[in-house]
Amino acid sequence: MRDVAERAGVGLGTVSRVLNGSGAVREETAGRVLAAIEAIGFQRNEIARSLRPGQHSHTFGLLLGDLTNPFYASLAKAAVEVAGREGYAVLLSTADEDPQVERRAIANLIGRRVAGLIVVPDQGDHSYLDHLNAHDRVPLVFVDRPATGTDADVVLLDNEGGARRATEHLIEQGHRRIAILVAPSYYTTGRRLRGYRRALREAGLPVDERLIVTLNRGSAADAASATRDLLASAEPPTAVFATTSFLTEGVLRATQQLRERLGLVGFDDFRFADLMQTPVTVVAADTEELGRHAARLLLDRIHGESGPPRRTVLPVHLIVRGSGEVRQGRSRTARH
Template identity: 45%
Template sequence: MERASRLPTMRDVARQAGVSVMTVSRVVNGEPGVLPDTAARVELAIRAIGYQRNDMARNLRRGATGTQTVGLLVDDLANPFFAALARAVEDQARLRGSLVLIASSGDDLRREREAVQAFCARRVDGLILVPVAGSHRFLRAALDRGTKVVCVDRPADQLRVDTVAVDNRDGAMRATGHLLAHGHRRIGYLGDRPEIWTVKQRFTGFCDALAAAGLTPDPNLIRHGLRTREDAAAAVARLMAAQDPPTAVFTSNDLMSVGALGGLGPSAGRIAMVGFDDFALADRMTPAVTVVAQDPAALGATAAQLLFARIDGDTSAPRDLVLLTRLLVRGSGEIAPTAADRKSLTA
């Protein structure tokens, strides 16, 4: 007696439809040579008994090595930036008939390793990673087994693979330079964990712009290690409550920008701000928020295209692709210091 939990097979479909197993196979795999009425009968039988094709077993029978799946690991899928990146990867995979398995690392190296191990246990054809700070030598075993790896948004430490990122340093320099050009000299900085590659690059660009103007970064105006909107709101509130507050703020990502706006409260209309990353409704605020915008969809699509090229046999040297950012001037970054602020700066 067969167990009730047994999955339906092609033989079951053939018995239900009154046709041969070969006919069922042709219908399931979209092959020609089946009369329309017969194909319709097979489709009805498939739906009636709930048959699903086992692609892994099918590939093994055909001697294929791929599983038509790829793994995508981002920092936080709840972040709109990474959600847009993931959607672009999915769109590219869909064109290939591939499935994307997605996980979030939470910027935790142990969680990243666990996710990568889970992906590899499912024999994914390739991995797209937003790498956590720290060594990635553990991925070499997967590379040696033939798993293709592409990094996006940031490179992986001690791993030479294709990488797609934006020019974070240049974008931060232009953002800070924009504030300097509007008369600001005391510019606050709100940033995530400084060991994150993108954050490090943006803070370097911030410092470079100040140095080009003959200024030294004031540690009293710098806040590192902010992970949430609430962290950023509290940090900017403390900055503004100080005896000598900044006249402008540079925020290093979209979460920092949204948090800073909440922390500034009524001061948002008189404190200049430029943020790195655009975010929803930034252009609808009063004043609208000036940002350095990058394109997460372009990052995701480019990374996926590189990965599928590797899966298809591209053996050229690893590439570092750098996409451009745009400074979107909207109003918040163009607020000049008040007369009192300018007087205190020259005193």
């Protein structure tokens, strides 16, 4: 730590706060500390005195996005179960799409001598992992998204194929003006947008850019606002494809408030989707299998599996419940 502090021109306490993610450190200062850590290849070993040189703990590191999102909670639950059956504990951390927080979290996990890492990467450059991990190679698996700047095993969903099928389903029901709500994401919802465009092109339908709504945030409130704007436009859509479950919730809120009927397919299933007045058609994925598969790949690497990085794409499937068949118009229960 002294070498890091000297190189970054800060005190030991500042280095400690950056590594622990505790206390206030200016962004520019934190950046200098992280750059020094990368340059030196520093790793803090919290439990080094209890381990022989080169030995790792019987622990996974699991770095995810927002744990309030049921998607990540389900993924984590499955990975923890697989790890537990093999006698491994799991250290759980979150980064919330913040590259600086992610770097600190991964440095901290490596410093704790985890046997391996499962990471949902943010959209930044991940070549820094090669520096952090230079002296003590730790197996790494990316899940839900690939990373840039480094090579490792990755487990993904068929985002493009699922979105294509969702859009095809709406077209099959007679919809021609199909809007899409796109949550901010550098990979998953971008691939879902590609699937939407592809389905329209293959059906010989124009891609109306006015019906493609990219949101600043992926919240239900933003999706509800966007849906109200679409319905108030001169040429409103007859159906919407929502690229996350949060956005699906927002569409439902808006249509219920306005007493509007609108065709709808969402990506990702959610609780009570089948209990709505009009049950919601969704593209569903086995999120738990995503976590299980990532954990199994990591165990393989920990146990000596070699070879080039593996890329696994898990299938998704359409659950037809009725909302895709709904045609636009005022609900019969609307007040006059």
